[in-house]
């Protein structure tokens with residue numbers, strides 16, 4: 001745990017952090033949703049308080065195991081949660097005010113206890129035992145660095161909508177709104193000074209989408225061209241569909257599919273904002289929807305459901321919500337999608353299988369198994385992006401070609 005934002009404390013703010021944590025841990029809500037709701041229902045809080053609240057909640061969720069081990073037990077009551085906050089605040093470099101809620105906390109003892117605990121990776125990196133065992137078994141020597149990198153705070157990266165603007169123009173526009181950025185090698189913009197991005201005119205005009213640098217590697221990997229018939233079979237809210245349509249220069253046809261129809265409605269809204277008109281959405285309501293598309297696609301993206309282990313920086317609560325059982329269930333879904341969906345490709349067509357996981361069991365091993373049973377496909381290239389490589393999300397992508405005959 002590094003030094004953090006330690007604003008002056010006042011009781012209402014700490015109470016809000018404590019209530020948010022109780023909702024996340026006892027009612028099993030997602031941290032981002034709880035924070036969003038809290039900020040929305042308190043529009044009068046200033047920007048420093050809003051940032052402090054979001055950061056404190058995310059950091060306490062991220063370091064939950066380390067913090068409760070220092071405290072001596074998992075928090076149960078409201079009083080325990082106040083003390084968890086106190087331990088966090090102290091270890092983040094703050095000095096606690098003289099409030100009765102913190103009266104049992106001894107700063108010296110707490111810092112000493114943290115130092116003793118740092119030797120044990122599971123506690124130091126604040127992860128459940130099963131995850132440490134699985135990570136070490138699957139990633140070997142890479143695991144210690146991967147898990148340390150996954151505990152850093154996530155960066156915000158923008159993808160410029162090349163249909164409407166250039167990265168240089170976008171950077172200039174954003175800087176007028178007080179948002180500073182640095183241009184990355186692919187033209188993406190790394191946000192170095194944050195403000196509310198979604199309130200900017202540039203966002204409302206569809207000039208950019210928020211999309212991690214690693215995620216931005218997936219669409220180009222599929223090698224789409226203008227005029228092609230492309231299927232994005234697990235399109236969700238459409239982050240990659242929008243990118244694909246942009247690379248296709250808005251020419252051809254992009255069929256965005258998903259079993260969750262409601263996600264496709266969000267995709268339609270985003271496509272309109274981005275000025276994209278080649279996207280058609282189609283919910284997957286039964287297996288016939290796939291069969292009817294047999295041999296129709298030049299390109300197929302399978303951005304499959306996964307453990308999300310490569311993106312736990314953004315969703316630190318996944319550490320506590322994930323389990324081996326859940327990973328086994330998604331692995332079955334991945335294998336099922338790989339068995340049933342590639343039939344949509346034309347001979348000679350290309351398929352990209354992608355996950356935001358870093359576990360080989362969800363990645364290369366799924367591809368090896370698929371290739372054993374589908375000799376009509378060959379692997380062209382695959383890439384694993386580990387979170388420690390360039391400091392962005394962990395991702396995997398494999399490009400396969402369907403043989404001509």
Ligand SMILES: C[S@@+](CC[C@H](N)C(=O)[O-])C[C@H]1O[C@@H](n2cnc3c(N)ncnc32)[C@H](O)[C@@H]1O
Nearest residue numbers: 234235236237238239240258259260303304305
């Ligand atoms: C990793 S997310 C997709 C993210 C999306 N491609 C993006 O870039 O924003 C995986 C998606 O697969 C969908 N899904 C789950 N099972 C599926 C299935 N059997 N067929 C198609 N989609 C499925 C989920 O609803 C989810 O939206």
